[in-house]
Amino acid sequence: MIVGIILAGGEGRRLGGMRKAHLRLGNRPLIDWVSGALEPQCAHIVISSGSRRDALVPDLVSVPDAEDGITGPAAGLLAGALWAREHASGSLMLSVSVDTPFWPQDFAARATPLLTGETHCVVSAFGDRDYPTNALWRPDSLIGHLAAIPPAPRGPRIRDVQAALGVRRLDYAPVNAQNPFAGVNELGDLLALSRRLMDMEASMANGGLASATKLAR
Template identity: 35%
Template sequence: MAETPTIGLILAGGLARRMGGGDKALKPLAGRPILAHVIERLRGQCDDLLLNANGDPARLAEFGLPVVADTVPDFAGPLAGVLAGLDWVAEHRPQTEWLLSVAADTPFIPDDLAARLHRARIAAGTPLACAASGGQQHHAIGLWPVSLREDLRQALLAGERRLGRWTQGHGVAVAEWSAESVDPFFNVNTLEDLAEAERLAATI
């Protein structure tokens, strides 16, 4: 578990346009849905897990996790998913102060993600932290304090959709991972990416 009590949120609310629509997290990778790989890697790092997804939650019932839908309409992006997760934590785990978000299409997330992000934000003295690899920040993979949920809600209602811009406005620490052999934040956006993920999965 994380050194600091933390709830894990898997963001699966996207439209997957580059894969022809549907749930790309349910595409098979090494014989299991991509989402199953994400859950397995995240479960040991968090006190509980939940999914952010829109539409009929029954299609995700096999994973046995709470499913929270966006409360901001018109597929407002990952910030809306984070807000849904923060609202769930505030209602169901009121003693927990932290939410860790990851994307549902990142099957290789590292097993020290939660711990390193917490250490990064403590060292930097910032309320937020996000992951980076290969010199690129991954704003959807990060730590979010429940205390900022109303600020995030107001930003979304005012039209904010960019994760990086909102987090930079509050202060965000960055924890960097090596991408030399396998990028731990490789994400599956296209069928070509899925083929590459199959190749990578065979090497891990």
């Protein structure tokens, strides 16, 4: 069993304070894109809401960061892992940033066999770049490591956590022409993903027309 956690606790400072979950791509909020990609892979989906206690999406459980604990994305991972341990004991946890609309629906199936031996995390990668917030975890190992870290104004870095736990990369460059882990940090990124979506829709439309032409012949 896999629990999916959507990391959506950021404040969107580089986007004028608008939360990434509510940004729209193709007239759909980013959080809908991500939750839709996770549904075929996960038995449960929860949202890491950061310091906020309100629900980002009425139909999904929001898990806030612990008060006076570790900070940053690692705090969201800890909140999700604790939820997974309480509500889905023995499950794995798949963490995905809310600004990753083209998340691959086969990630869990490809990553799960890599969690062997001393490997407690599988991180997404495209070519020479890793995406630490997008990964498959063993929740108990993650909790054990993060619970021992004293609170600090910043951190811990997720890369450091993964290195300590034992991590393997799952590189999609050999199987995807475009990066499925591309995210949104500023307006230009959202515009680039919008153009990519339009190209995908145009390609699908042209493919459908070609198929119909072949059938007509």
